[in-house]
Amino acid sequence: MSSDVPVDPEDVRAAQVERVRIEDEMEQSYIDYAMSVIAGRALPDVRDGLKPVHRRILYAMHEMGVTSNTTHRKSSSVVGETMGDYHPHGDSAIYDTLVGMAQEFSMRYPLIDGQGNFGSMDGDPAAAMRYTEARMAPIAGELLADIEKDTVDFSSNYDDRLEEPDVLPAAYPNLLVNGSTGIAVGMSTKVPPHNLGEVIDATIEVIENPDCDLADLMEHVKGPDFPTGANIVGRNAVRKAYSSGRGRLRVRAEFDVEEYDNGRERIVITELPYQENKARLVERIAEDVNEGVIEGISDLRDESDREGVRVVVELKRGANLEVVKNQLLEHHLESTFGVINLALVDGQPRVLSLKETLEQYIDHRKEVVTRRSAFELGEAEDRAHILEGRLKALDNVDDVVEEIRGSEDRDAAKARLREAFDFSEAQSEHIVRMQLGSLTSMESAEIEEEYDDVTARIERLEEILGSESELLSVITEELEAIKAQYDDDRRTGFVEDTGSVAHEDLIPEEESVVVVTEDDYIKRMPAAEFRAQNRGGKGIIGTDLKEDDRVSSVFLASTHDYLLCFTTHGQVYQLKTYQVPEMGRTARGKSAVNVLDLDDGEEITAVVNCDDLDDEEYLTMVTRDGYVKRTAGEAFDNILSTGIRAIKLEEGDALADVEVTHGDHHIVVGTRDGMAIRFAESEVRPMGRSARGVRGVRLTGDDRVAGVAAIDADQHNWVLTVTKNGYGKRTDLDEYRVQSRNGKGLIDIKTNERNGPVCAVEAVTHGDHLFALSEGGQILRTPVEGISTYGRNTMGVRVMDLDAGDKVAAVDVLPAARVGTDDGE
Known part of the structure; x- marks a missing residue:
């Protein structure tokens, strides 16, 4: 373009504008920002x-x-x-x-x-x-x-x-010793702190044995060592974190149990997980105590001082120590430390294993010691050069003095010295600045001694720089010196990993009464809420029923029991007692669909504790139409959440009752019309789950099976029969002669207008307690020995006083071995 043509300023500005796609610019700008944060800050x-x-x-x-x-x-x-x-x-x-x-x-x-x-x-x-x-x-x-x-x-x-x-x-591996935490863009680091002595020992191990493996290193580095102490749960997670650079450690507070005031106990917390806020921890525990999440705590206070942590948790008299400990562990005294061993290596972020981290540090120290040795060698050589000049000057002291005195100024003196004695610039500069006092013979000896020392130092530095083994020996010596000066005892301990605290560990083990209604409401209550009464009492309210609802079943179990729940449809479900919602006596309960996947019209008719069920035991089932089936316990090992088939039922039939038998029991089947038949368990061969069974009792008219009792002659002394109208009796087992199955049986109890039909048949012995539940929700607990003993074909006595129109819905027996453990006596 001609120089005399005017230039448009707009054209100049336009030529300076670079056109780029906005997404490309945003991407590059974000990458630049991210790398700035990663490398320069986080x-x-x-x-x-x-x-x-x-x-x-x-x-x-x-x-x-x-x-x-x-x-x-x-x-x-x-x-x-x-x-x-x-x-x-x-x-x-x-x-x-x-x-x-x-x-x-x-x-x-x-x-x-x-x-x-x-x-x-x-x-x-x-x-x-x-x-x-x-x-x-x-x-x-x-x-x-x-x-x-x-x-x-x-x-x-x-x-x-x-x-x-x-x-x-x-001078020591600070990344591992003090750890680090940081959040960058798209990545974060969380390196736990460690014990200085352990890390130095592992570093020396890598120096001396470069082919060492993780097991060798973990002989030295046991695991992280947090400044607040506490305990790491298990070692597998530590091993994983060290091998891959990532892991999750469970860290548990350190606490002791102290006894005081007539056997009362308190839990004293003395060390907390790393980075735990103590005041907030105490606050959260107090909130859970107030809201009933944690029970059994009477007082909570922080007695910490400059000497250390001391949080005191006082337990109520009679509180279950193990339950409170497990609840505190579940909610407050354990935390997770997520290890991400991410650090910058040559300016780039990398996740490193324990050995890789130590190797990177050793490489750094090799460079540091090499550069330091080279620097010190240069200084030593400079000093040796000066000392050589001084020694030469002392050997020619008279001539040196003469040359200096004959010079016009200092520069001239240096020039004459260099020419006369072949001194270097540095040597001549030093000599002209020397004081006359340094020319004494004693000073000469000191210079020679220093020269020898410097020469030896030069030789040692050259040896270090010329040999990697010597270089590594220097690094090792310096690490050992650091350890000797700063090493201390490990603060963080280890406890065995028994798995996460199970939910059942947070639930007190106690006898419970579980109530189910026809409209499928279910709940559990502590059996201790029902004190034993004399027979013939009304009992106390056990549940609040909605209009037109009635109680259908009741059973007793410990909160930790594993239960098999059999239904009228022949299905069996698996259930932990604690999974049933615990509610007060006047509460209605929760819908059973939240606990068991029951069909419409399906009711729980029998419950069996399967905690101790082994392959040599059997589940003996009886249907309302009188069929009996015996199936090995191992057939019920794997039960789906939707249940499995327990017995095949004919149309119109329903499962009536189930008992655990051992192969040598006697079976007593009771009917609603008051008949009972006793036969040997061996008369019913074992069958699979899909079988219907064989006829156990021949029913007449509209009679149906009311219940079954499995009799062990060495343990059970009576057959207990309870009727719908609240009457019942105990009868000696010998009154029921052994027959073949499929008979009509003998008259057990009169089922006239006063008694009503039979509700249940149970095998009982000394010390057992009977729980009777009415359709209206009343629960009576009474010792079985308070119920009179009568022979067969008798009326019996009043067991439960029922309101007009109310009936006995179900009964269950609390064995003598468990009576008293529920404080219900």
């Missing part, structure tokens, strides 16, 4: 274990001369120096970092020696920086040792006025 360097802000604080203190040997300086002074020279990101961020490095509960080996209020485990913040003082802790000086000997690279600070180190020399 992640530690594997070599010194420090993030930039930590490194800059320590270097600023080093430059200020605020070391472990000086007096404390105001924290605001340190923060101001760091922010002004190296870290222009705001004083609060710098001060928060400084505070963290001074907190003994945050850092395993604090790098700052603080004076004043630096916060607490209760989450209290530190005092303002103008009130606190700080200086470097002695161990922090080891991170900066030899930094002035060209051991690390330096870069310009943010405004190019000064230089700052890219990494510190780090």
Whole structure:
């Protein structure tokens, strides 16, 4: 373009504009930002274990001369120096970092020696920086040792006025020793702290045995060592974290049980999981106690002081210690520490195993010691050169003095010395500055001694630089010296991993009464709420029924029992007693569909405890139409949540009752019309779950089976019969002669207008308790021995006093062995 043609300014500006796609610009800008955060702020360097802000604080203190040997300086002074020279990101961020490095509960080996209020485990913040003082802790000086000997690279600070180190020399593996936590863009790091001595021993192991494996290293490094102590649950998670760089550790508080005040107990918490807020922990426990989530605690207080943590949890008299401990563990005293051993390696983020972390540190120290040795060698050679000149001058002292005296000025003197004695510039400069007093014979001896020392030092440094084994021996010696000075005892212990606390461990083991209604409401209540009464009583309210609903069944079980629930449809379901909602006596209960997957019209008719059910035992089932079937217990090992078929039923038939038998029992089947038949269990051959069974009793008219009793002659002494109208009796077993199955049986009890039809037949012995539940929701508990003994074909006595129109819905027996454990006597 011709120079005399005017240029349009708009064209110039347009030519300077670069056209790019907005998504490309956004992507690149975000990547640049992410890498800036990753490398310049959030992640530690594997070599010194420090993030930039930590490194800059320590270097600023080093430059200020605020070391472990000086007096404390105001924290605001340190923060101001760091922010002004190296870290222009705001004083609060710098001060928060400084505070963290001074907190003994945050850092395993604090790098700052603080004076004043630096916060607490209760989450209290530190005092303002103008009130606190700080200086470097002695161990922090080891991170900066030899930094002035060209051991690390330096870069310009943010405004190019000064230089700052890219990494510190780090005389020990600080990344593992003090750990690190940080969140970058798309990644985070969480390296747990460790015991200094253990980490140094593992480092030396890698130096001496480069082919060592993880098992060798874990002989030294047992696991993380948190500043707050506590316990790591199990070792498998530690091994996984060390091998892959990632893992999840369960950390459990340390606590003891103390006894006081006539046998009462208290749990005393003395160590908390790492980074746990103590005040918030006490708060949460108190909230759970007030809301009834945790029961059995009478008082809670924090007695901690400067000597350590002491949180006291006092238990109520009679509280179950194991249950309270498990509840505290489940909700409060265990936490998870997620290990992500992510650090910068050559400026790039990498997840490292334990061995890789140590190898990276060793490589760093090799470089540091090599550069330091080269620096010291240069200094030593310079000093040896000067000493050689001095010795030469002493050998020719008269001539040297003569040359100097004959010179016009100092420069001329240096020139004459170089010409006359072949001194170098540095040697001649040194000689002309020497004092006459240094020319004595004693001074000459000292110079020779120093020269010998320097020469030996040069030889040693050359040996280190020329041999990797010597280099590694120096690193090992220095690590051992650090360990000797700073090593201490491990704080974090290990406890056996018995698995996560099971839900049932949080539930007190107690006898329960489970009530089910025709409209499928279900609930459980402690059996202890029902005190034993004399027979003939009304009992007490056991459940609140909605209109037109009636109780259909009741059964007794411990909260930890594993139950098989058989239904009228011939299905069987598996259930833990504690899964049934616990509610008060006047509560209606919850819908059974929340507990069992029952069909419409399906009712629980029998419940069997299968905790002790083995392959040599049988489940003997009786249907309302009189069929009997015996199936091995092993057939019920794997039960689906939707249940499985227990027995095949003909149309119109329903399962009436189930008992556990041992192959040598006698079976007593009772009918609604008061008939009973006794036959040997062996008369019913074992069958599969899909079988219907064989006829056990021949029924007449509209009679149906009411219940079955499995008789062990060595344990059960009576057959207990209860009728719908609340009457019943005990009858000696011998009154029922043994017959063949499929007979009509004998008359058991009269079922006239007073008694009504038979409701249940049970085998009972001395000390058993009967629980009778009416359709209206009344529950009576009475010792069976309070019910009179009568022969067959009799009327019996009143067992339960029923309101008009009410009937006995179901009964169950609490065995003598479990009576008293429920405090119901």
